[in-house]
Amino acid sequence: MNRALILLLIAGMSFSADLSKLVKEYQKKNYRYVCLQGAKEFNKLKKDPDLITMYAFSCLNIDKIDRLSVPIIFLKNSPEQRKNRAYFSLILAQKNLLTSALFDGEKFDGLSVPNSDHIISRVFNLFFNKKYKLNNNRYNMKDAFGSYTLYKEKKKGREVLVIEEKKNDGKKIIHYYR
């Protein structure tokens, strides 16, 4: 009985230690840690919507958009949660539509969806509004924030969606989406 009590106490202590570490890492902008560790500890953080949101933004920051599907289910109890849920859902949907169009050649005519500040949304709008130049199976686009090259490539035997982003300040980022 005593052993069980001690074990449970230790479990309780580690519970709080894990979550406070996740918060600290998020504040340090270590989004990779928060997303990967948050997935393992999701059962603990799912009780707190702020922690779920933190986890979702961390995954979004490291381009793990598919992981947003789980937080979307939980964020529903306040205007702020619903706003973020809509934001995550939009990005997830846009990513999936882009993937279908690029991988399978699906055509989505007359598509009208809201816009967001995320790179997926920007590329999505440029792509479906046909504001691109196709060159060697690469879609080159440009907007006020920078230029983008959209294409697909095989990575570890799987097809991935690649967006090469070149910001106006010259900074280059390559995003991979499954």
Added chain:
Amino acid sequence: MHRYELLEKKWKKYRLKRVLKPLFFILTITLLSIGAFYFAKKSATEEKKKEVVTHTSQNILLPAKEFEKRLDGKKFYQKRKAVAKKAQKKARISKNGYPHKVLISNKRADIKELEKNFYSHPTYSKAILLAQRYFDEKDYKRSLHWALKANEINKEDERSWIIFAKNLVKLNKKDKAARVLKTYILHHGSSQEAKEMLKKIYGR
């Protein structure tokens, strides 16, 4: 006017027309292309402006990051306390849902086991315990034996002397019992219990 002159005039008019026609054509095309280029440029800049406007307009779906401010104030120790409380509560309740009771049982050790135990680790208290047990069971000879064993280990303690004397009394050896008690009182200090027992022996 002579016919030649008229013909020359006509020819000059015709030559002018011939030269001016392509010039006019080229000029028109140039003007048109300049116009088209200007229009295209204008529309492109307008589109760009429009794009910027759409990106910065309020219709755009933006994330709500107020939760970040709340993250600072989060105190996880409260949860830890709650978990500890829960754990305590859980630990107190058994599988069938009834709370556990702490049971204290007083089991009398088996005399043979006690003897075995004494031979493996002989101690004064074990010998005394065995002497007392045999005395309680009215096996006075055995009790005498264990009282002697205890006395061999510790001669100072009065308990072995008293049990020894008690056994002698029970075996109708009162004189010997009295001698034993007197020896103890003489050599190992004054014991109240020994004195009282001595009085009882003489009183009978």
